[in-house]
Amino acid sequence: MADPTCVFCRIIAGEVPAHFVIDQGDVLAFLDARPLFPGHTLVVPREHVVTLPELAPERVEPVFATVRRVAAAVVAGLDADGSFVALNNVVSQSVPHLHVHVVPRRRKDGLRGFFWPRTRYADEAEAEAVAARIREALDPADG
Amino acid sequence: MADPTCVFCRIIAGEVPAHFVIDQGDVLAFLDARPLFPGHTLVVPREHVVTLPELAPERVEPVFATVRRVAAAVVAGLDADGSFVALNNVVSQSVPHLHVHVVPRRRKDGLRGFFWPRTRYADEAEAEAVAARIREALDPADG
Numbered sequence: 631m632a633d634p635t636c637v638f639c640r641i642i643a644g645e646v647p648a649h650f651v652i653d654q655g656d657v658l659a660f661l662d663a664r665p666l667f668p669g670h671t672l673v674v675p676r677e678h679v680v681t682l683p684e685l686a687p688e689r690v691e692p693v694f695a696t697v698r699r700v701a702a703a704v705v706a707g708l709d710a711d712g713s714f715v716a717l718n719n720v721v722s723q724s725v726p727h728l729h730v731h732v733v734p735r736r737r738k739d740g741l742r743g744f745f746w747p748r749t750r751y752a753d754e755a756e757a758e759a760v761a762a763r764i765r766e767a768l769d770p771a772d773g
Numbered sequence: 774m775a776d777p778t779c780v781f782c783r784i785i786a787g788e789v790p791a792h793f794v795i796d797q798g799d800v801l802a803f804l805d806a807r808p809l810f811p812g813h814t815l816v817v818p819r820e821h822v823v824t825l826p827e828l829a830p831e832r833v834e835p836v837f838a839t840v841r842r843v844a845a846a847v848v849a850g851l852d853a854d855g856s857f858v859a860l861n862n863v864v865s866q867s868v869p870h871l872h873v874h875v876v877p878r879r880r881k882d883g884l885r886g887f888f889w890p891r892t893r894y895a896d897e898a899e900a901e902a903v904a905a906r907i908r909e910a911l912d913p914a915d916g
Contacts, residue, residue, distance in 0.1 A: 649897075649904035652911070661904050664891040668903050682858065683845035690841055691834040698833055699912055701862060702826035707910030708903070712863025715825065719844060720855025721878035735864035748807040754792075760811050760851070761792035761804050767850030768795070769842055 633678045638727035642676055651703070656689075657696040659732075666733045666741075669708045673697045673730040680726045681719040693730065700732045710734035776821045781870035785819055794846070799832075800839040802875075809876045809884075812851045816840045816873040823869045824862040836873065843875045853877035 632639040640646040641660060648660035651671050662670040673696050679685050685693065701713045714733040718724075735741070751757040775782040783789040784803060791803040794814050805813040816839050822828050828836065844856045857876040861867075878884070894900040 649900045651904055651907045661894075661900055663900075664893060666891055668892070668894065668899075669907060671907060681844075681855070682841050683848070685841065687838065687841075690837050694833050694837040695830065698825050698828065698830075700907070701824075702912060703907045703910040705826070705862075705910075707906040707908075712824070712861065712866065714859065714861055714865065716857065716859035718855065718857055718878075719848075721880055721882070722857065722884070723855065735861075737864055739864070741865070748809055749811070750807060751804075751811065756811075757792045757804055757806075761794055763850040764794045764812060764814060764843070764846045765850075767846040769845060 633727070636678055636725070636727050638672075638674050638725055638729060639678050642674070651700060652696065655692075657692050659696060659700050662731065666714075666731075667735070667739065669704050669710070669734045671700050671704060671732045673700055673732060675728055679728050681723070681728060682717060683719065685728060693728075697730050697732060704732055704734040708734050711736045776870070779821055779868070779870050781815075781817050781868055781872060782821050785817070794843060795839065798835075800835050802839060802843050805874065809857075809874075810878070810882065812847050812853070812877045814843050814847060814875045816843055816875060818871055822871050824866070824871060825860060826862065828871060836871075840873050840875060847875055847877040851877050854879045 641648045642658055651659040656676050659671050659673045662672050675693055697715060701715055704710055704713055712735045714735050717730045784791045785801055794802040799819050802814050802816045805815050818836055840858060844858055847853055847856055855878045857878050860873045
């Protein structure tokens with residue numbers, strides 16, 4: 631179901647221009663207009679869904695099969711060395727329509743390693759308590 | 774096939790300790806020892822494979838179904854507002870065993886928006902030329 635207020639739904643409907651990498655099917659891909667590097671592509675399900683947890687289980691495979699395919703293509707097509715694949719759910723999510731960033735990367739491209747300051751757990755007990763909270767919140771695998 | 778020199782294979786084999794979120798099956802999840810925020814989890818296929826394009830097509834669904842599940846659980850289990858999901862292929866890939874970062878996020882957690890400097894295409898023709906190079910490098914969808 632398209633949301634007429636959603637810019638990605640409007641791109642998919644052809645109402646807003648974009649440079650498409652994949653322009654048919656249930657999962658589309660087009661260039662981010664403000665790329666991190668040229669070739670920065672967004673993989674987007676046609677259906678308006680906001681976050682990955684809200685994506686229907688049967689849609690996971692088509693979305694990420696396309697991500698895999700585009701991740702190979704940005705390297706092969708742009709002579710890149712690798713790629714960065716990322717998605718934001720809710721926080722830092724600029725457009726509330728699920729989109730997976732696929733960004734070509736090159737060695738010495740000026741972006742260093744994993745790019746955010748990292749912390750440490752105070753001790754193993756703290757780490758285990760955090761892991762337990764996540765485990766207890768897992769939906770059943772076959773849910 | 775496990776790689777005895779790979780730290781993630783060794784974690785999976787129980788030779789190196791980790792705080793597991795999911796400790797059985799073909800796709801495992803454990804805490805990153807140097808989290809961006811507490812609860813930063815790595816989703817890792819049991820099989821030693823380096824990058825997403827190298828992941829067998831039939832493995833895409835189990836890996837990302839687990840990512841989806843963990844992305845929901847870090848929010849529910851840690852009272853987060855959202856999550857960041859990311860993977861590095863080759864460049865910035867610290868461990869050469871495919872791993873998807875799932876990081877709980879909170880509003881005002883100190884990480885701003887999409888976190889890297891963004892650029893622009895010189896004009897629409899440049900963008901279209903880039904999109905065309907990626908399109909031409911796509912493997913067939915049913916490949």
